[in-house]
Amino acid sequence: MKKRPLLFNLYTLFFLSVAISFPIQIMALYGHEPSEASMIVNKMTYLNWSVIGVCLINATFSFYGHWLLKLSLPFSFFVVALNNFFVSKLAHDYSPLATTLATLTFGLISSYLFFTNAREVLNDQNKRWWLAPKRFKRNLPVWVQGPLGSPLLSKTFDISKSGAFLSHSSLTSTREDVPNTLNEGDEISLTLGLSGQKEFSCQAEVVRLTKPKGDYPGGIGIRFKDMSVTNKWVLDQILRDTAAVVSA
16 A cells, blocks of 8 residues: 555544543543643543553554554553543542443444454555655666676666665576576675765665566666665765756
């Protein structure tokens, strides 16, 4: 999915609204102003803070479509049910009927996620395409050292902060006289950059092979591995510098 499903955005807002509802309820019940933060905090119980905590965790997992949401949702329902049970028994501000309805509503809304298409994303994290780093079209020279043969000069067709697509026919050639053929899963070393400027070197893995299609050339898709802080900084600088050249 290229865009974050709307349902994840709605769930993020829902859990955030539940989290902030506690101080709002206290302000409404006891007539506190926002400036009386210390008095509001003093009226909140440990269970109130627990509900706020799990809801903030749920909101974070919802925003990213993380699979851990499958675990945090049932746990948050238990915390909410426990909080509402003690509210109905010990407090006088809400009736047992109101707290029971609140618990059931929270449970129904939370469980509904598992009966939608969003569940597919939770089960297969590779479908979170909206988290993929932005790709930039750059024609940069790359020296590739594969498992066989001597280093081969290629070039990038596009590149992101996590990988690149190298367009060069000899990289995926099936001819016997070309020893540099690469396959999916192969580990390679690469050095990227323009002469006289910063150079970026790292290990990478071949993740896909493609044939020419439309405006897209044939070549290999690679994923950068074990990126150090320095490597990330150098790559970012190369992308910035080449962007300035392109725009000029």
